[in-house]
Amino acid sequence: MGDVVNLKRFKKRGERAQSANQADANRARFGRTKSERARDAERAKRARDLLDQHRIEGEDAP
Numbered sequence: 001m002g003d004v005v006n007l008k009r010f011k012k013r014g015e016r017a018q019s020a021n022q023a024d025a026n027r028a029r030f031g032r033t034k035s036e037r038a039r040d041a042e043r044a045k046r047a048r049d050l051l052d053q054h055r056i057e058g059e060d061a062p
Helices: 007-030 034-053
Strands: none
Touching: none
16 A cells, blocks of 8 residues: 555645746746846847848738
8 A cells, every 4th residue: 555645735745846836937037137138138129120021021922
């Protein structure tokens, strides 16, 4: 037979682990410096501009 497990403890342990994972994700997402955010915004703008330069407009557009 397996070990007896307290379901409340098991549930709380899972909730703590999920909360810790969410905290790590939030730190990575929001815990950046102003210069890092500005750099990422500039990269996104350059990528968007490059994509717009290759856009086909006019009567030939599908």
